[in-house]
Amino acid sequence: MLSRTADNLYWIARNMERAETAARLLEVGARLSLLPTADGYRTDWDSLLRASGNAVGFAQKYGAATEENIENYLFFDRDNPNSVASCLTRARENGRIVRTALTTQVWDALNTAFQELRQLEAQPRAGQEMSKLTEWVTRHTAMLRGAIDATLLRNDGYNLLNIGYYLERGDSTARLMDVKYYVLLPRAEYVGSGLDNDQWSMLLRAMSAHRAFHWAYGGEITAAKIAHFLILNPQCPRSLITCVAGLNNHLSRLAKLYGRETQAQESAARLLSDLENQSVERIFDEGLHEFLTRFVGEAVALGNVIYNSYLSGDMN
Amino acid sequence: MTPYFNEMFQDGAVRKPYAGLEPWSAGMPADRRLAKQAEAEALFRRIGITFAVYGEGGDPDRLIPFDMFPRVFTAAEWAKLERGIKQRARALNAFLVDVYGRGEIVRAGRIPGRLVYQNEAYEKAVCGFTPPKGVYSHIVGVDIVRTGPGDFYVLEDNCRTPSGVSYMLESREMMMRMFPALFRENRIEPIDSYPERLRRTLASVAPVKCERDPTVVILTPGHFNSAYYEHSFLADLMGVELVEGQDLFVDGAFVYMRTTEGPKRVDVIYRRIDDAYIDPLCFRPDSMLGIPGLMDVYRSGGVSICSAPGAGVADDKAVYTYVPEMVRFYLGEEPILKNVPTWKCSDPSDLKHVTENLGELVVKEVHGSGGYGMLVGPKSTKAQIEEFRALILADPSNYIAQPTLALSTTPTFVEEGIAPRHVDLRPYCLVGERIELVPGGLTRVALREGSLVVNSSQGGGVKDTWVLAE
Numbered sequence: 001m002l003s004r005t006a007d008n009l010y011w012i013a014r015n016m017e018r019a020e021t022a023a024r025l026l027e028v029g030a031r032l033s034l035l036p037t038a039d040g041y042r043t044d045w046d047s048l049l050r051a052s053g054n055a056v057g058f059a060q061k062y063g064a065a066t067e068e069n070i071e072n073y074l075f076f077d078r079d080n081p082n083s084v085a086s087c088l089t090r091a092r093e094n095g096r097i098v099r100t101a102l103t104t105q106v107w108d109a110l111n112t113a114f115q116e117l118r119q120l121e122a123q124p125r126a127g128q129e130m131s132k133l134t135e136w137v138t139r140h141t142a143m144l145r146g147a148i149d150a151t152l153l154r155n156d157g158y159n160l161l162n163i164g165y166y167l168e169r170g171d172s173t174a175r176l177m178d179v180k181y182y183v184l185l186p187r188a189e190y191v192g193s194g195l196d197n198d199q200w201s202m203l204l205r206a207m208s209a210h211r212a213f214h215w216a217y218g219g220e221i222t223a224a225k226i227a228h229f230l231i232l233n234p235q236c237p238r239s240l241i242t243c244v245a246g247l248n249n250h251l252s253r254l255a256k257l258y259g260r261e262t263q264a265q266e267s268a269a270r271l272l273s274d275l276e277n278q279s280v281e282r283i284f285d286e287g288l289h290e291f292l293t294r295f296v297g298e299a300v301a302l303g304n305v306i307y308n309s310y311l312s313g314d315m316n
Numbered sequence: 317m318t319p320y321f322n323e324m325f326q327d328g329a330v331r332k333p334y335a336g337l338e339p340w341s342a343g344m345p346a347d348r349r350l351a352k353q354a355e356a357e358a359l360f361r362r363i364g365i366t367f368a369v370y371g372e373g374g375d376p377d378r379l380i381p382f383d384m385f386p387r388v389f390t391a392a393e394w395a396k397l398e399r400g401i402k403q404r405a406r407a408l409n410a411f412l413v414d415v416y417g418r419g420e421i422v423r424a425g426r427i428p429g430r431l432v433y434q435n436e437a438y439e440k441a442v443c444g445f446t447p448p449k450g451v452y453s454h455i456v457g458v459d460i461v462r463t464g465p466g467d468f469y470v471l472e473d474n475c476r477t478p479s480g481v482s483y484m485l486e487s488r489e490m491m492m493r494m495f496p497a498l499f500r501e502n503r504i505e506p507i508d509s510y511p512e513r514l515r516r517t518l519a520s521v522a523p524v525k526c527e528r529d530p531t532v533v534i535l536t537p538g539h540f541n542s543a544y545y546e547h548s549f550l551a552d553l554m555g556v557e558l559v560e561g562q563d564l565f566v567d568g569a570f571v572y573m574r575t576t577e578g579p580k581r582v583d584v585i586y587r588r589i590d591d592a593y594i595d596p597l598c599f600r601p602d603s604m605l606g607i608p609g610l611m612d613v614y615r616s617g618g619v620s621i622c623s624a625p626g627a628g629v630a631d632d633k634a635v636y637t638y639v640p641e642m643v644r645f646y647l648g649e650e651p652i653l654k655n656v657p658t659w660k661c662s663d664p665s666d667l668k669h670v671t672e673n674l675g676e677l678v679v680k681e682v683h684g685s686g687g688y689g690m691l692v693g694p695k696s697t698k699a700q701i702e703e704f705r706a707l708i709l710a711d712p713s714n715y716i717a718q719p720t721l722a723l724s725t726t727p728t729f730v731e732e733g734i735a736p737r738h739v740d741l742r743p744y745c746l747v748g749e750r751i752e753l754v755p756g757g758l759t760r761v762a763l764r765e766g767s768l769v770v771n772s773s774q775g776g777g778v779k780d781t782w783v784l785a786e
Binding site for chain 2: 001002003004005006093096097099100108111112115156160258310311313314
């Protein structure tokens with residue numbers, strides 16, 4: 001497969017996953033704005049912005065963090081590279097470039113999302129309910145995943161798509177958790193308080209894992225349970241360990257297919273064994289923020305290794 | 317009443333090839349027609365068949381308008397066209413081999429040397445090199461118009477990289493999907509073997525150094541190109557890689573593509589990119605698109621390039637006037653298809669005739685394409701004509717002129733129902749080890765009432781083209 005094709009497949013997955021992350025953030029925001037407590041309102045919208053990783057860009061363009069501005073910024077704004085509109089457009093562009101490596105159904109899913117996005121963009125913003133918009137995004141990302149799983153050959157392209165999905169998803173989970181600890185909860189004395197639990201629960205909702213968590217753990221929401229769920233539990237579809245295990249799986253399939261290992265397999269295996277030997281206690285001893293920062297750094301490094309091993313076209 | 321040849325109705329009666337379409341079109345109520353039209357548009361958009369228009373801004377994903385009313389040829393009409401097109405394709409390739417070799421046709425005084433050797437499209441870089449199988453132009457798109465029952469004229473030849481074949485194939489797909497009954501009731505020659513035949517044609521001109529099953533690729537300028545859809549469509553149907561310049565590199569005597577498993581050798585490049593951009597070392601040093609060193613590999617028989625660099629000299633609008641001469645000179649035959657009479661403004665007496673009759677002529681730039689930079693005399697205002705006169709006088713050799721042809725019309729669905737609109741035809745002739753032609757082509761239709769310009773960039777649409785089986 002052409003390296004450029006591989007690169008675009010990988011970025012279809014990353015961009016779609018990123019669009020979904022933006023939509024999930026908005027969903028949480030929409031939900032919170034329905035809560036009766038008035039005084040937490042501003043901060044919560046603000047925190048969404050930080051979670052999206054673009055607080056600076058937003059402040060420069062809009063100034064005030066009002067609900068309308070933030071919705072606009074996270075959903076429609078093309079100046080925001082991580083907005084739903086930017087990500088869906090880029091994913092479709094990636095798809096257009098590698099049209100021949102996709103099935104009709106996969107292309108159809110990508111293209112339909114883009115065409116509908118253009119219709120949404122043409123409508124007046126005022127009439128559009130945020131929860132409908134976010135549902136629209138998750139529906140389309142799910143449709144794409146479904147089309148990939150149901151119709152694509154299990155070849156190198158399929159593995160590269162999945163590598164993109166898992167890498168982006170792991171990164172997104174780590175960043176979302178980190179935001180919870182450092183932005184949603186600025187003061188140490190809140191830990192374990194009622195406010196703390198509300199915020200953890202919001203985080204779970206952001207990952208569509210609220211009910212799954214209760215099925216898996218039951219009872220009170222505690223920081224330890226959540227950290228275990230989102231980092232170490234292989235049952236949770238968005239946990240770090242699930243994502244890293246998925247990466248390993250698809251990287252080894254790639255190695256088998258090509259009949260050669262690269263540095264990518266080695267790096268991914270190391271990252272997985274680190275996680276398998278972790279415990280919640282040790283993570284909290286290290287400090288959740290420190291642990292997550294380290295993980296994000298390692299994930300970025302792994303992304304670079306994957307790029308050099310398969311996507312850059314410069315290997316021999 | 318109308319001076320134009322209507323391909324369906326003559327003297328109030330339906331011509332035979334269209335007999336099968338008469339009940340179909342007459343029995344289609346307006347609401348069904350609109351519903352079908354909307355269905356077609358939605359399908360085209362979903363598949364992603366869009367094209368970008370240069371320099372117009374606006375919607376980059378514009379759809380090319382599709383007209384559901386097919387255009388029909390009988391087997392006998394097609395047989396004549398096919399012979400004429402193949403004859404032309406053979407003569408054009410013989411001409412190219414000749415002018416990059418001994419130049420017999422120039423020595424014989426049948427075409428002026430300056431027209432060939434001082435032509436912008438003449439590539440000195442390939443002088444003395446004969447491409448595999450002696451083929452320069454592997455896909456010849458011959459633009460044909462009709463003015464009467466048996467009167468066909470060649471408007472121009474496209475020897476480089478004629479586009480539009482994806483519309484030919486997709487229009488057929490669309491019609492078969494929407495009106496399957498029509499295909500049961502009429503005996504229509506299939507065209508879906510085109511991609512496979514194209515692949516075979518390309519593989520048949522593998523370079524001398526290739527000793528295995530050749531690896532064929534399509535080279536595209538990239539996904540921002542207006543014909544990108546077509547490039548990826550063909551790559552998909554042929555099962556070959558679609559590459560950009562950055563995916564290829566030269567190492568030693570061969571060209572390779574960058575893959576996830578390391579470099580892979582490439583034998584035949586079907587390029588959809590101009591000569592000027594294929595190798596910055598040979599042509600334009602400022603180009604970011606090309607593959608440095610490609611021409612060296614090409615000339616030493618390490619890779620084939622289709623169409624071969626330099627093929628453009630045969631489809632120049634000034635050289636066009638000499639194609640009938642080429643047929644006689646190389647094949648010893650009389651041309652089956654007629655040329656449109658053409659005045660070359662570089663010739664003083666022709667120039668005089670042109671400037672005196674601008675109101676009745678069509679004037680084109682010698683190197684222009686896509687319907688840009690042309691004057692349609694009878695459809696232009698006095699001011700437009702004067703403006704053009706100044707352009708011609710400033711640079712006469714840049715222009716040719718032709719009479720305004722009475723292009724035939726075919727019934728077309730328009731807002732008010734069905735009305736005649738002018739059409740042309742572009743068949744795609746494949747030249748490799750063999751010369752072949754699928755029975756059909758791209759019919760372009762000028763959707764604006766009275767318009768004679770069929771280019772998609774000027775409001776033209778496309779139709780499915782049927783050749784009836786015997």
